[in-house]
Amino acid sequence: MVLDNLGSSLRGSLDKLRGKSRLDEDDVQEIVKEIQRSLLSADVDVSLVMDLSDSIKTRALEEEPPGGTNARDHVLKIVYEELVGLIGESTEIPLESQTIMLAGLQGSGKTTTSAKMAWWFSKKGLRPAVIQTDTFRPGAYDQAKQMCERAEVEFYGDPDCDDPVQIAREGLEATDDADIHIVDTAGRHALEDDLIAEIEEIEDVVQPDLNLLVLDAAIGQGAKDQAQQFDESIGIGGVVITKLDGTAKGGGALTAVNETDSSIAFLGMGETVQDIERFEPNGFISRLLGMGDLKQLSERVERAMSETQAEDEDWDPEEMMKGNFTLKDMQKQMEAMNKMGPLDQVLDMIPGLGGGLKDQLPDDAMDVTKDRMRSFEVIMDSMTDDELENPRIIGASRVKRIAQGSGKDEETIQELLEQHRMMEQTIKQFQGMGDGDMQRMMKKLQQQGGGGGGMGGLGGMGPF
16 A cells, blocks of 8 residues: 555564663664655655654653553654644545546546545435546546446546537536536646646636545655645645555655645545545554554445445345354355455554564465455355355365366365354354453454554454
């Protein structure tokens, strides 16, 4: 995800303080230099780095750690608070009728973002419409139309018109019954005068309530000039950071927020219209430092479970917790996990697992896990209903038949059955829990947030 290398580097720096009960000036100086290197390598603006590191140094030397807090956790708390302060609050996005205009260079992800945002608003009970005004880039109309069809939201564009201002005007009239209008504008390869003039004309017509600057997470130091010029031209009320699923450094996006005196509105990661989340600074920085984000995790779980249940009304996850845990239940849980997004993002949200665990895994571990999940799904498609309902009846002859039908080896089928047994044991543990037990478990997870994680606890996390 965005700033992933920064998060790993910061955690590595903080781990040097393990075992220390108090800090001296040399300790603080060394950790501040490490933090500076981490931020600069992530393309955060130099002036921001110096201000941030000075604040961390001053607080680490002057503030007394609370009783029972070790040096590492004390500095971790300070770094967390200073990074949250650097990013500021999330952009205010009221859930009411409004017009939002997107600005940014070509390739920043505006068209994809427009459909993702429309999908997000639709899930909040509002009726959005996307208006595509990009007449400069070939294929922009077709891409926007296809994305909006996937998002199941209203779309307006005119591939036969070469006047973006006219398209914007007619688009507002054609989608007058929509609650939310999202206007996608053209980009260029650089901040050319005609781009600025065009977007100013469109703004005059649509009179947006909010202008959002869309930035590729890999923008780096170039974000500073972009942010300044767009802000001077139309006024930027917030930033959308896109393409967080790559290896982007992402520091330029933080610089853009600072330059426009604005905030971050949304984070985009992945290719599908569902790959967007509302930016929450506390949870974002918490994930970055390996402390997890239970709020975002619970939201994703709830959404994924409801979508899975909507596709199969006969499946009831609450009944699964009460009765026998079948392979059908496991298959539905895997489908829900798929809907939650990439595994590395999910791990980031689990206190004590995310950053620390990911740092220990090989680079291709996540891809291997995805392949394993797909193999399990193919195997289960080759089973009978009786086998899915009662996997204990699957003996050697049935394993052989399933292997032939699925094209998978018998060892992988045995791995699936073993995974089911482990998950069944976990479910039984939850079945015996009262509300108080569950609350104590969640509290323990939160307390583990700053601990850096480890490999424990993965046995009950679905097919992982």
